[in-house]
Amino acid sequence: MLAAAGAVLVCALLWAAFARPRLVPRGLQNLAELGYLFVRDQVARPFLGKDADRWMGLLLSVFLLSWIWSLTGVIPGIQLPVSAYLAFPAVMAVAVYVIKIYVGVRAHGVRGYLDGLVPPGLPRGLYLVLLPMELRQNFATSLFTHMLRPVRGP
Numbered sequence: 001m002l003a004a005a006g007a008v009l010v011c012a013l014l015w016a017a018f019a020r021p022r023l024v025p026r027g028l029q030n031l032a033e034l035g036y037l038f039v040r041d042q043v044a045r046p047f048l049g050k051d052a053d054r055w056m057g058l059l060l061s062v063f064l065l066s067w068i069w070s071l072t073g074v075i076p077g078i079q080l081p082v083s084a085y086l087a088f089p090a091v092m093a094v095a096v097y098v099i100k101i102y103v104g105v106r107a108h109g110v111r112g113y114l115d116g117l118v119p120p121g122l123p124r125g126l127y128l129v130l131l132p133m134e135l136r137q138n139f140a141t142s143l144f145t146h147m148l149r150p151v152r153g154p
Contacts, residue, residue: 002069002072002078002080002082003069003082003088006065006069006072006082007065009068010061010064010065010068013028013032013064014032014060014061014064016028017031017032018032035060035063036056036060039059039060039063040052040053040056040059043059043063044059058096065092066083066089066092069082069083069088070082070083086147086148089146089147089148090147092146093143093144093146093147094143096146097142097143097146101113104116114135117135117138118130118131118134
């Protein structure tokens with residue numbers, strides 16, 4: 001129930017803020033633009049570069065949803081973070097993982113995507129050591145590390 005309420009809250013807040021944007025933002029639009037700028041400048045652009053604006057809808061939604069789900073853990077009377085249940089972060093992690101692999105393969109092809117996992121110019125011996133670690137990290141470990149988060153006890 002809290003997960004659905006958080007998703008509806010994010011949709012309602014973003015809809016209310018950006019349904020009729022004004023040139024000079026006021027009220028909720030101003031607050032939403034601050035959140036947008038934070039995600040764009042501190043999260044997206046350092047990692048995605050010039051492609052950051054293309055992914056801002058997804059990134060802002062995931063950021064706000066996970067933030068609101070985590071806030072449910074500090075609200076008196078509720079104190080149950082939605083993200084403490086593995087299913088919710090797992091669904092978000094799988095969705096982002098599939099998008100990441102799909103976009104990488106679509107942009108570079110399978111061979112180019114796999115070649116991009118290891119930096120070019122490595123000595124052959126180091127390449128043979130690093131490639132299995134990078135394959136494991138990219139195709140197995142990263143999915144699970146995005147799902148799990150430390151859960152604090154009472």
